[in-house]
Amino acid sequence: MSAHQDPSSAEGRQYRHEGPRNHYITFILSILLTIFAFAAVIYGDLDRGFVLWFLSILAIVQAVFQVVYWMHMKDRGHAYAILYISMGALIALTAFAAAAFWMWW
Amino acid sequence: MSSVHDTAGRLPAEPEKATLEGRNKILGFWLFLAAEVVLFGTLFASFITLRNQVPEGPTADELFKLSTVAISTFILLTSSLTSVLGTISLHRHNLSGLLGWMTVTVLLGLAFLGLEVYEFVEYVHEGHQFTSSAFATSFYTLVGFHGAHVLFGVLWITTLILQAFRKGLTVVTAPKFYVAGLYWHFIDVVWVFIFTIVYLMGKVG
Amino acid sequence: MAHSHAVKRYSGIMDWLTTVDHKKIGILYLAAGALFFILGGIEALLIRLQLLYPNQDLFVGETFNQLLTMHGTTMIFLAAMPLVFGFMNAVVPLQIGARDVAFPFVNALGFWLFFLGGVLLNLSWFLGGAPDAGWTAYPPLASSQFSGTGVDFYVLGLQISGIGSLIGAINFLVTIINMRAPGMSFMRMPLFTWTSFVTSTLILFAFPALTVGLVELMFDRIFGGAFYEVAKGGNVVLWQHLFWIFGHPEVYILVLPAFGIISEVVSTFSKKRLFGYSSMVFATVLIGFLAFMTWVHHMFTTGLGPIANAIFSVATMAIAIPTGVKIFNWLFTMWGGQIRFTTANLWAVGFIPSFVIGGMTGVMLAAPPADYQYHDTYFVVGHFHYVIVGGVVFGLFAGAYYWWPKMFGRLLNETLGKWHFWTFFIGFHLTFFPQHFLGLMGMPRRVFTYLPNQGLDEGNFISSIGAFLMGVGTLVFLVNIVVSASKKYAASADPWDGRTLEWSISSPAPEYNFAQTPLVRGLDALWKEKMAGNKGMTPAEPLGPIHMPSPSIMPLVMSIGLFIAGFGFMYHQYVLCVIGIGITFVCMLLRSIFDDHGWHIEKEELEKKGAEA
Numbered sequence: 057m058s059a060h061q062d063p064s065s066a067e068g069r070q071y072r073h074e075g076p077r078n079h080y081i082t083f084i085l086s087i088l089l090t091i092f093a094f095a096a097v098i099y100g101d102l103d104r105g106f107v108l109w110f111l112s113i114l115a116i117v118q119a120v121f122q123v124v125y126w127m128h129m130k131d132r133g134h135a136y137a138i139l140y141i142s143m144g145a146l147i148a149l150t151a152f153a154a155a156a157f158w159m160w161w
Numbered sequence: 162m163s164s165v166h167d168t169a170g171r172l173p174a175e176p177e178k179a180t181l182e183g184r185n186k187i188l189g190f191w192l193f194l195a196a197e198v199v200l201f202g203t204l205f206a207s208f209i210t211l212r213n214q215v216p217e218g219p220t221a222d223e224l225f226k227l228s229t230v231a232i233s234t235f236i237l238l239t240s241s242l243t244s245v246l247g248t249i250s251l252h253r254h255n256l257s258g259l260l261g262w263m264t265v266t267v268l269l270g271l272a273f274l275g276l277e278v279y280e281f282v283e284y285v286h287e288g289h290q291f292t293s294s295a296f297a298t299s300f301y302t303l304v305g306f307h308g309a310h311v312l313f314g315v316l317w318i319t320t321l322i323l324q325a326f327r328k329g330l331t332v333v334t335a336p337k338f339y340v341a342g343l344y345w346h347f348i349d350v351v352w353v354f355i356f357t358i359v360y361l362m363g364k365v366g
Numbered sequence: 367m368a369h370s371h372a373v374k375r376y377s378g379i380m381d382w383l384t385t386v387d388h389k390k391i392g393i394l395y396l397a398a399g400a401l402f403f404i405l406g407g408i409e410a411l412l413i414r415l416q417l418l419y420p421n422q423d424l425f426v427g428e429t430f431n432q433l434l435t436m437h438g439t440t441m442i443f444l445a446a447m448p449l450v451f452g453f454m455n456a457v458v459p460l461q462i463g464a465r466d467v468a469f470p471f472v473n474a475l476g477f478w479l480f481f482l483g484g485v486l487l488n489l490s491w492f493l494g495g496a497p498d499a500g501w502t503a504y505p506p507l508a509s510s511q512f513s514g515t516g517v518d519f520y521v522l523g524l525q526i527s528g529i530g531s532l533i534g535a536i537n538f539l540v541t542i543i544n545m546r547a548p549g550m551s552f553m554r555m556p557l558f559t560w561t562s563f564v565t566s567t568l569i570l571f572a573f574p575a576l577t578v579g580l581v582e583l584m585f586d587r588i589f590g591g592a593f594y595e596v597a598k599g600g601n602v603v604l605w606q607h608l609f610w611i612f613g614h615p616e617v618y619i620l621v622l623p624a625f626g627i628i629s630e631v632v633s634t635f636s637k638k639r640l641f642g643y644s645s646m647v648f649a650t651v652l653i654g655f656l657a658f659m660t661w662v663h664h665m666f667t668t669g670l671g672p673i674a675n676a677i678f679s680v681a682t683m684a685i686a687i688p689t690g691v692k693i694f695n696w697l698f699t700m701w702g703g704q705i706r707f708t709t710a711n712l713w714a715v716g717f718i719p720s721f722v723i724g725g726m727t728g729v730m731l732a733a734p735p736a737d738y739q740y741h742d743t744y745f746v747v748g749h750f751h752y753v754i755v756g757g758v759v760f761g762l763f764a765g766a767y768y769w770w771p772k773m774f775g776r777l778l779n780e781t782l783g784k785w786h787f788w789t790f791f792i793g794f795h796l797t798f799f800p801q802h803f804l805g806l807m808g809m810p811r812r813v814f815t816y817l818p819n820q821g822l823d824e825g826n827f828i829s830s831i832g833a834f835l836m837g838v839g840t841l842v843f844l845v846n847i848v849v850s851a852s853k854k855y856a857a858s859a860d861p862w863d864g865r866t867l868e869w870s871i872s873s874p875a876p877e878y879n880f881a882q883t884p885l886v887r888g889l890d891a892l893w894k895e896k897m898a899g900n901k902g903m904t905p906a907e908p909l910g911p912i913h914m915p916s917p918s919i920m921p922l923v924m925s926i927g928l929f930i931a932g933f934g935f936m937y938h939q940y941v942l943c944v945i946g947i948g949i950t951f952v953c954m955l956l957r958s959i960f961d962d963h964g965w966h967i968e969k970e971e972l973e974k975k976g977a978e979a
Binding site (some may be wrong): 181184185188189192193195196199200202203204206207211214215217290292293296297299302320321337 | 468469532536537538543544546552570571573574575577578579581582585586589590591592593595596598599600601604607608611955958959961
Binding site (some may be wrong): 060062075076079080082083086090093094096097098105107108111112114115118119122123125126127128133135136137140141143145147148149151152154155156159160 | 178188191192194195196197198199201202203205206207209210227229234235237238241242245246248249343346347349350353354356357358361362364365366
């Protein structure tokens with residue numbers, strides 16, 4: 057949690073290293089989301105359609121947290137990373153949706 | 162390509178971004194990951210098309226044991242945490258911390274792989290073979306591709322750890338570790354979708 | 367592995383085998399692409415020879431199927447794509463004021479992977495027959511039950527080449543994003559660089575879909591998988607989706623760089639800046655985005671239903687809008703300009719009506735009820751040849767005449783160039799215009815003969831004559847290349863009074879491109895300096911030693927490794943797979959462990975060259 061002051065920048069600007077706090081939070085959150093997902097399946101009385109959407113949302117939320125925090129996407133200098141990953145995700149989602157809804161009729 | 166230090170001889174704050182080469186590598190790797198998103202996306206699309214096509218052999222519901230999946234998930238998730246703790250050590254110019262966390266990451270990755278191999282062997286004995294059905298082929302391809310990515314990551318990070326003993330932490334080695342960390346997180350993110358779509362949804366039907 | 371102080375320089379063949387210089391790699395791509403273009407052209411001529419008259423039996427049945435499969439596969443993957451990459455390599459770093467691409471080693475690797483993939487594919491002719499399931503390789507025709515080993519060559523050859531394309535795309539994206547000269551914002555980039563940027567994005571996202579499709583086909587054929595085995599629950603339409611999610615963006619990957627070339631050529635030879643630069647950029651990006659939203663128009667007849675068909679029909683027609691914006695902008699660029707009809711400009715001007723015709727028949731095809739009539743007939747063949755030959759190939763020829771002096775230090779002969787243009791242009795229209803009518807009259811695609819007196823005789827005859835005329839035109843071009851190579855005088859740095867940065871350095875470009883990185887003060891960076899009365903660009907940095915990357919044989923070795931593994935997979939000799947992949951991985955390991963320190967061109971050498979210039 058320490059804000060580590062690193063004086064090695066030539067301009068004299070202080071660079072504050074982020075501590076691991078956000079990363080631990082992401083870890084705990086991921087565990088919790090995973091537990092919720094498993095629980096929704098194991099306790100088998102829920103409506104199938106609801107469970108499928110619920111699992112999808114839990115997965116997407118967990119993925120977003122991991123990408124934003126663990127992969128430093130929220131830090132500056134990630135504009136292209138965000139743009140390209142978003143485009144890839146959109147295309148992947150389109151292909152996945154086409155497959156999920158169109159392949160058998 | 163020697164180390165870039167400021168006048169006091171210290172490594173810059175974010176050593177992986179201190180050179181054009183490092184910045185190029187990081188951007189190039191994010192672009193590669195974007196392509197991998199589409200790659201796994203289409204593999205998932207193929208799986209979701211074929212997941213109920215089991216004319217012969219056991220179905221998903223019959224096969225999967227959620228306890229094994231839960232353990233694998235926990236192992237990989239923890240390894241993703243340890244790798245980002247490694248990156249924090251990188252930013253704090255703490256070489257031994259970096260190498261320590263990366264070693265733990267590799268060991269957890271190996272554990273994950275071992276569990277997956279055991280799981281596949283069990284399935285084969287239960288009649289769920291690669292050629293059994295369209296479901297089986299797509300299952301082994303999707304999950305197998307992910308496993309192959311984990312294996313590659315394990316080998317890659319191991320070679321980086323060994324290199325760092327000789328070369329230390331420099332503006333040349335830093336981007337390599339940073340990029341390997343990104344890769345490792347990515348395969349954990351893919352696993353989130355695998356355990357959800359393959360295993361959990363397989364149980365739901 | 368270069369030590370930090372020893373300068374490793376090769377000469378002769380070794381220079382070309384180990385080069386990591388984008389200019390040389392560009393020439394390698396162009397040479398290989400030209401070679402495969404001739405091969406694909408010969409395959410086309412044999413097809414047209416067979417179809418010259420009804421009921422011929424020169425090339426029938428399986429032989430004909432192999433010819434048509436290889437013609438399409440070769441032209442798209444081994445001719446058009448590498449020629450596009452060749453120009454991107456030769457030109458983009460120069461246009462943005464950079465000294466090379468972001469990853470020179472990976473650039474070389476991309477070339478050798480493409481080349482060896484292409485060689486692998488073509489070895490099939492000698493090893494049991496070429497693939498014969500069409501360039502689209504639909505299962506179940508392409509599965510091991512209904513086709514021979516040729517399709518294995520297709521799967522593995524394209525897989526290896528495809529990796530080359532993907533890494534090439536990443537390279538250009540990083541180069542354009544990170545390595546532009548100071549002052550060159552995105553909206554000051556030349557159009558060819560913009561189209562290279564969008565094209566690379568398309569490659570990045572389209573090729574993984576092909577990779578997955580090919581992996582699945584390979585697993586079915588080689589390991590007994592069941593992706594496309596209906597009896598085991600497989601789904602053959604899945605292949606079609608995966609192939610066309612790749613395949614439709616692929617054709618925009620081919621045509622967008624051609625659009626970029628046309629923008630450069632038209633503005634240079636009208637002595638006017640490109641009309642509507644911002645809308646051109648926006649149109650390019652929009653085309654790139656829409657390219658991913660239209661793939662089902664190749665599958666209108668597979669029974670996906672009227673709603674799906676309608677959605678994709680509208681999306682397909684929508685692409686015509688930004689394309690139309692571009693056409694109008696080129697016309698408005700020429701309007702009021704001082705037009706010079708150099709050969710390059712002839713190709714650009716010939717491109718405009720030809721591509722528009724192809725685009726128009728594309729909109730016709732986009733209507734599903736109409737497509738039920740056109741599908742799998744020669745109407746489609748006419749359409750796509752109009753856009754690919756009339757669009758992409760014309761654009762590539764324009765680029766060749768335009769940038770030849772910058773690459774080789776010689777101009778191509780203008781008289782021969784005009785003979786080339788007119789024979790090829792007339793031949794092209796003779797070949798493909800009648801094919802629309804043949805299709806409307808019911809002649810199906812991919813048939814090796816037709817009956818006489820069905821109304822198809824004249825159209826086929828004229829079409830075949832046209833094809834031979836195109837062959838003549840290509841020969842004239844080859845003669846032109848040889849003739850210009852023997853010329854005694856060298857071309858000047860700026861033979862066309864150009865507008866963009868590549869014309870500010872000598873012809874051919876020096877090894878390091880720019881002695882000093884230029885300072886860019888606006889769009890059409892060089893023209894801006896000329897209009898301000900300057901002789902050349904203002905430098906953005908002092909003269910100093912230039913760091914160059916070391917040459918390496920490893921890209922070639924790594925590609926050979928995958929080539930060997932490909933054979934291993936095809937013939938189920940898994941030891942070969944281990945050896946081949948092992949070679950590739952060992953090279954990657956060595957590359958990681960031994961850092962390339964490169965070598966330096968010293969300031970004194972640059973000053974000497976500057977004094978000589």
